[in-house]
Amino acid sequence: MARRQAVTAWLFLSPAVVFFPLMFFLPIGSQLNAALFGGVTSSEYVGAGNFTRALADPEVLHSFLITLGFAAGSLVVGIVLGLLLALVLNQSLPGRTLFRAVILIPYLTSISIIGLLWRNILDPQVGILNRLLDAVGLPGQAWLSTHPLATIIGIEVWATVGYTMVLFLAGLQGIPEVYFEAARIDGAGPWRRFLHLTLPLLAPTTLFVSIIGVIGALQQFALPYIVTGGGPGNDTSLYAHRVFRVAFNDNQFGYASALSLLLLVVILVLSVVQLKIGDRTHDGA
Amino acid sequence: MTALDLQPRAIRPERLFPGDRVVSYLLLLLTGLLTVLPLLYMVSLALQSDAETFAGDPVLIPAAPQWDNFVRLFEAAPFGRFFLNSLVMAGAITISHLVFDPLIGYAFAKFDFPGKRIAFVAILTTLMVPFFVRMLPIYAIFSQLGWTDTYRGLVVPFLIDAYGIFLMRQFISPLPNELMEAARVDGASELRIYAQIILPQLKPALAVLGLFSFVFQWNEFLWPLIATSRTEMRTMPIGLTLFNQEYFTQWNLTAAGALILFLPTALLFVLTQRFLVRGIALSGLK
Numbered sequence: 398m399a400r401r402q403a404v405t406a407w408l409f410l411s412p413a414v415v416f417f418p419l420m421f422f423l424p425i426g427s428q429l430n431a432a433l434f435g436g437v438t439s440s441e442y443v444g445a446g447n448f449t450r451a452l453a454d455p456e457v458l459h460s461f462l463i464t465l466g467f468a469a470g471s472l473v474v475g476i477v478l479g480l481l482l483a484l485v486l487n488q489s490l491p492g493r494t495l496f497r498a499v500i501l502i503p504y505l506t507s508i509s510i511i512g513l514l515w516r517n518i519l520d521p522q523v524g525i526l527n528r529l530l531d532a533v534g535l536p537g538q539a540w541l542s543t544h545p546l547a548t549i550i551g552i553e554v555w556a557t558v559g560y561t562m563v564l565f566l567a568g569l570q571g572i573p574e575v576y577f578e579a580a581r582i583d584g585a586g587p588w589r590r591f592l593h594l595t596l597p598l599l600a601p602t603t604l605f606v607s608i609i610g611v612i613g614a615l616q617q618f619a620l621p622y623i624v625t626g627g628g629p630g631n632d633t634s635l636y637a638h639r640v641f642r643v644a645f646n647d648n649q650f651g652y653a654s655a656l657s658l659l660l661l662v663v664i665l666v667l668s669v670v671q672l673k674i675g676d677r678t679h680d681g682a
Numbered sequence: 683m684t685a686l687d688l689q690p691r692a693i694r695p696e697r698l699f700p701g702d703r704v705v706s707y708l709l710l711l712l713t714g715l716l717t718v719l720p721l722l723y724m725v726s727l728a729l730q731s732d733a734e735t736f737a738g739d740p741v742l743i744p745a746a747p748q749w750d751n752f753v754r755l756f757e758a759a760p761f762g763r764f765f766l767n768s769l770v771m772a773g774a775i776t777i778s779h780l781v782f783d784p785l786i787g788y789a790f791a792k793f794d795f796p797g798k799r800i801a802f803v804a805i806l807t808t809l810m811v812p813f814f815v816r817m818l819p820i821y822a823i824f825s826q827l828g829w830t831d832t833y834r835g836l837v838v839p840f841l842i843d844a845y846g847i848f849l850m851r852q853f854i855s856p857l858p859n860e861l862m863e864a865a866r867v868d869g870a871s872e873l874r875i876y877a878q879i880i881l882p883q884l885k886p887a888l889a890v891l892g893l894f895s896f897v898f899q900w901n902e903f904l905w906p907l908i909a910t911s912r913t914e915m916r917t918m919p920i921g922l923t924l925f926n927q928e929y930f931t932q933w934n935l936t937a938a939g940a941l942i943l944f945l946p947t948a949l950l951f952v953l954t955q956r957f958l959v960r961g962i963a964l965s966g967l968k
Contacts, residue, residue, distance in 0.1 A: 657818050
């Protein structure tokens with residue numbers, strides 16, 4: 398019986414046994430190979446050359462730093478807004494289901510729609526935003542030329558704040574009701590309950606949001622590709638956009654593979670940190 | 683991730699937000715408008731005449747709606763083909779998820795077998811590997827196989843989804859074992875037990891998995907951009923973006939194309955409005 402069980406289980410698992418090694422483990426191995434041997438076509442062994450080059454490449458360093466700036470900016474604004482919306486929508490308000498769903502629409506919208514739409518709205522010549530600002534007496538801006546990174550951060554927040562809100566809503570519903578009752582009995586007002594109870598208890602959610610935010614920022618390619626082309630100069634050429642350009646514009650496949658593997662290492666470290674913290678909060682609560 | 687369950691259980695009125703209802707509604711209204719108005723402006727843009735789009739004097743509402751733009755769009759670029767390609771890519775991947783994810787999730791939920799833990803951890807680790815870091819080698823391999831510019835090439839890297847496997851496992855684990863065991867005693871085959879006892883109980887979960895898989899694959903940008911180079915193999919998001927690069931003054935036609943690209947999202951929103959939020963929290967889709 399146990400034997401029959403095992404055979405059945407492995408038969409059901411067989412698609413995964415084929416798929417995951419071929420589409421995950423083999424490609425990463427072959428990527429390491431490509432990084433060590435220069436490129437797919439040239440097969441000269443360069444060893445760690447591509448990796449040491451990456452660590453000393455000012456353009457790569459620049460792209461990494463602005464990616465961290467992009468992550469920090471979109472996280473701070475996104476967390477404040479997402480938490481605020483989650484708090485509001487955790488009340489019994491008529492219409493809250495509709496509001497929650499509406500705020501999530503951009504998260505389910507193609508990045509190509511989001512990018513193109515905002516590029517049009519922000520355009521200094523044909524864009525509607527400056528026109529509206531003008532109508533209320535405010536000066537227009539060439540948004541994507543004068544504040545490119547901040548503008549991209551704004552678009553990112555617009556696109557993802559709904560998802561942050563959902564994560565905070567889940568976090569809020571995980572807080573046991575008794576804590577609040579105890580605090581109320583002790584005479585803590587709403588602000589104190591928020592600052593000393595809700596906020597600390599949401600710390601694991603905030604950390605989770607931050608880590609997936611950084612991981613997401615490190616892979617953000619489409620936004621700079623569609624909205625700014627990485628410009629002006631390299632001001633919005635985020636890390637993933639830089640890797641893409643190294644691979645497909647400069648045709649340096651081996652170097653791009655090394656950059657991509659470095660990204661994988663950073664993401665794995667962040668994911669492990671996240672898992673560890675997840676475990677700890679499970680044990681604690 | 684903790685507390686995935688977003689059950690609308692008892693709401694605590696003044697528990698968490700130290701503000702009053704007016705402030706709450708103002709905030710929601712403001713956010714709602716900021717979300718919806720740009721999308722509504724896209725509708726206005728799609729209906730503007732060339733003169734209105736080019737003039738450098740943008741308008742909020744077109745003088746006479748140009749429904750004709752939706753026809754001109756298909757004449758200017760092969761949007762019908764882009765649409766079909768997206769449909770094939772997203773459709774094939776969705777079907778594959780619906781076939782394989784519950785089957786594999788079932789094996790993990792209801793069977794004990796040697797190697798289970800290792801297999802489970804191996805699949806778990808793939809969750810940490812985003813597509814971006816396996817894209818270059820897969821592209822190199824597919825180029826050698828001649829799979830670029832083919833549907834095969836578009837679909838194969840996404841055929842099985844670890845998120846879907848875990849979602850299905852979560853749904854299957856609590857299902858009672860009695861029916862399965864009775865069927866086994868009656869001599870039913872394992873595949874039959876799966877198809878006739880397990881699958882029918884998964885309908886709501888499969889609906890969520892299918893809808894979200896479809897929309898996320900429909901929106902996928904990076905892979906179809908790299909895996910295709912011939913115009914007739916481009917998908918909607920890529921076709922639209924490249925159309926805009928070529929006809930960069932024709933914002934009205936770009937917006938018309940964007941509306942067509944938006945259709946599945948709109949449909950998902952209408953179909954699942956009530957459980958949209960819960961669906962996202964559950965599926966954990968990135």
